[in-house]
Amino acid sequence: MKILVCITHVPDTTSRISFTDNDTKFDTNGVQFIIGPYDDYALARAVELKEANGATLTVLNVGLADAEPTIRKALAIGADDAIRVNAEPSDSLFVANQIAHYAKEGGYDLILMGRESIDFNGGVVHGMVGEILGLPSISPVMTLELDGNTAQLSREIEGGKEQIEVDLPFVAGCQEPIAEWKIPNMRGIMTARTKPLNVVEPVGDETGATLVNFEMPPAKGAVKMIDADNVGELVDLLKNEAKVL
Amino acid sequence: MSVLVFVESAEGKIKKTSLEAVAYGAKMSDEVVVVAFGNVASDELESTGKYGANKVLHISDDSYNDGVIQAYATAIAQAMDQSGADALVMANSSLGTPVAARVAIKKGAGLVTNVSDLPDTSNGFEVKKSIYTGKAFATVKVDKAIKVLAIKKNAVELVEGSGSAAVEAFSPNAQDGDFATKITATKKAEGDVLLPEAEIVVSGGRGLKGPENWGMIEDLAKTLGAATGCSKPVSDMDWRPHHEHVGQTGVKVAPNLYIAVGISGAIQHLAGVNSSKNIVVINKDPEAPFFKAADYGIVGDAFEVLPKLTEAIKALK
Numbered sequence: 001m002k003i004l005v006c007i008t009h010v011p012d013t014t015s016r017i018s019f020t021d022n023d024t025k026f027d028t029n030g031v032q033f034i035i036g037p038y039d040d041y042a043l044a045r046a047v048e049l050k051e052a053n054g055a056t057l058t059v060l061n062v063g064l065a066d067a068e069p070t071i072r073k074a075l076a077i078g079a080d081d082a083i084r085v086n087a088e089p090s091d092s093l094f095v096a097n098q099i100a101h102y103a104k105e106g107g108y109d110l111i112l113m114g115r116e117s118i119d120f121n122g123g124v125v126h127g128m129v130g131e132i133l134g135l136p137s138i139s140p141v142m143t144l145e146l147d148g149n150t151a152q153l154s155r156e157i158e159g160g161k162e163q164i165e166v167d168l169p170f171v172a173g174c175q176e177p178i179a180e181w182k183i184p185n186m187r188g189i190m191t192a193r194t195k196p197l198n199v200v201e202p203v204g205d206e207t208g209a210t211l212v213n214f215e216m217p218p219a220k221g222a223v224k225m226i227d228a229d230n231v232g233e234l235v236d237l238l239k240n241e242a243k244v245l
Numbered sequence: 246m247s248v249l250v251f252v253e254s255a256e257g258k259i260k261k262t263s264l265e266a267v268a269y270g271a272k273m274s275d276e277v278v279v280v281a282f283g284n285v286a287s288d289e290l291e292s293t294g295k296y297g298a299n300k301v302l303h304i305s306d307d308s309y310n311d312g313v314i315q316a317y318a319t320a321i322a323q324a325m326d327q328s329g330a331d332a333l334v335m336a337n338s339s340l341g342t343p344v345a346a347r348v349a350i351k352k353g354a355g356l357v358t359n360v361s362d363l364p365d366t367s368n369g370f371e372v373k374k375s376i377y378t379g380k381a382f383a384t385v386k387v388d389k390a391i392k393v394l395a396i397k398k399n400a401v402e403l404v405e406g407s408g409s410a411a412v413e414a415f416s417p418n419a420q421d422g423d424f425a426t427k428i429t430a431t432k433k434a435e436g437d438v439l440l441p442e443a444e445i446v447v448s449g450g451r452g453l454k455g456p457e458n459w460g461m462i463e464d465l466a467k468t469l470g471a472a473t474g475c476s477k478p479v480s481d482m483d484w485r486p487h488h489e490h491v492g493q494t495g496v497k498v499a500p501n502l503y504i505a506v507g508i509s510g511a512i513q514h515l516a517g518v519n520s521s522k523n524i525v526v527i528n529k530d531p532e533a534p535f536f537k538a539a540d541y542g543i544v545g546d547a548f549e550v551l552p553k554l555t556e557a558i559k560a561l562k
């Protein structure tokens with residue numbers, strides 16, 4: 001079996017978000033980059049599936065050279081090899097076209113990724129890749145079990161979940177609790193250095209939308225503190241000031 | 246511009262977030278057609294007219310009762326052809342967003358999700374979306390002739406008018422593979438109020454010490470007609486079901502009122518609540534970071550404050 005896991009290279013969840021160049025560029029100053037948390041779940045599940053069933057596991061990232069430490073981390077966690085499509089991942093359609101192209105070339109049985117990236121929060125690349133390749137796409141996937149050629153999944157819906165049965169190959173956007181995040185061990189980190197990381201060039205330049213500018217939300221007003229012995233005051237404020245009761 | 250709006254329903258009722266999508270469509274154009282699936286009564290469908298729909302294409306074939314992503318995408322693309330729509334609008338949801346992705350490819354459309362405001366058409370087609378999990382916004386320009394937008398809760402104000410939409414039956418032509426994924430069971434969560442749609446949310450964190458103490462959270466939620474939520478460690482420890490987990494990696498809520506009890510306010514939790522209109526924080530630690538993101542705060546022991554708060558609200562009602 002061949003598994004492809006697509007990962008994003010995104011700012012750590014604790015990063016301070018700010019912009020430069022007239023609010024047209026993300027300020028990477030002092031920001032640490034990580035494997036997208038949802039992609040990290042997909043990767044963790046893929047490593048488990050590989051260990052249980054035997055498989056080759058490839059990670060793919062559409063990104064520039066600065067993403068390589070993040071890709072190496074995925075190799076340390078358990079991927080066998082990696083593809084980096086050498087381009088700025090600035091638009092979901094562009095990224096989906098790249099993934100679809102290289103996924104088709106590789107003939108994968110299972111294509112996993114996170115439900116969304118945590119920078120642009122698009123949540124659409126899995127569906128686009130599925131549609132381009134004519135494969136089923138399922139997201140957000142909470143559990144994934146394989147039995148031969150058939151998978152049992154659960155998909156989160158508003159206020160509940162669905163049980164889904166689907167045959168390989170398919171595309172899935174993953175979220176917890178599909179697996180627990182894996183921390184690379186020393187051996188993983190050592191072997192990751194020599195695993196193949198192939199840099200390939202992007203195909204086409206079609207985009208769906210282009211950035212005009214970024215903006216920060218308006219600053220929050222100061223908090224009003226209320227004495228714990230006076231909850232009546234809180235109720236009064238919620239009713240008459242916030243008008244939410 | 247002519248707009249098709251994909252609406253979702255639950256138990257025969259059109260979801261409020263979908264009605265917002267209709268209202269959003271009506272701000273974009275006078276020609277608004279709705280496409281709806283499953284078992285929804287005609288008068289409910291007609292009522293989308295109150296928010297600006299002219300017509301409803303209703304797909305009542307039983308095979309579409311469950312939200313099968315591929316089948317819905319095919320049907321919606323065909324409904325766009327049928328109605329001559331050059332824009333598709335829907336609520337950002339666990340079904341809407343994955344479906345939007347496939348429709349966008351079918352139609353060669355420009356797609357924007359998490360849309361937080363009406364489009365600006367003074368210079369092409371520009372629209373604002375929420376990014377970095379609510380920590381910032383981006384305005385993007387869509388050059389493609391066909392637009393697909395998945396909108397966030399509260400992107401537009403819902404004002405009820407008096408129109409009525411004409412309902413027409415619509416039978417899509419299923420394509421090969423549309424039903425390749427089989428939904429074998431659907432489990433609904435307990436509770437009356439769905440978290441992603443709730444106007445009030447009462448959320449508990451590790452400060453509540455254990456699942457046996459959730460009665461206090463539920464009492465307050467019930468009194469307020471609120472949904473219940475929790476922090477990630479709480480669902481990780483199985484004190485509460487996963488679908489209640491709010492934050493960066495969980496549900497993003499946008500209620501009028503979010504009450505956080507015994508939650509420290511880690512940046513990843515805040516990422517899920519930063520679209521709330523009002524935030525109340527109850528925490529025994531005056532240094533808890535959540536107070537910086539709150540509108541109202543009480544420093545105190547949840548086990549003492551919560552029952553008192555519930556009583557005070559009961560007295561009001």
Ligand SMILES: Cc1cc2nc3c(=O)[nH]c(=O)nc-3n(C[C@H](O)[C@H](O)[C@H](O)COP(=O)(O)OP(=O)(O)OC[C@H]3O[C@@H](n4cnc5c(N)ncnc54)[C@H](O)[C@@H]3O)c2cc1C
Nearest residue numbers: 450451452476477492493494507508509513514529530547
């Ligand atoms: C990549 C990543 C993603 C994450 N995603 C999420 C996410 O989506 N959602 C999320 O919630 N977390 C997420 N986390 C975890 C997050 O960092 C915090 O660990 C978590 O939010 C803390 O949960 P908590 O506030 O319930 O617990 P704690 O941080 O332990 O806080 C408990 C609070 O309760 C207070 N308290 C204790 N006793 C009482 C009492 N008797 N009365 C009143 N207050 C009391 C304490 O003062 C404290 O502030 C993520 C972390 C990472 C690394």
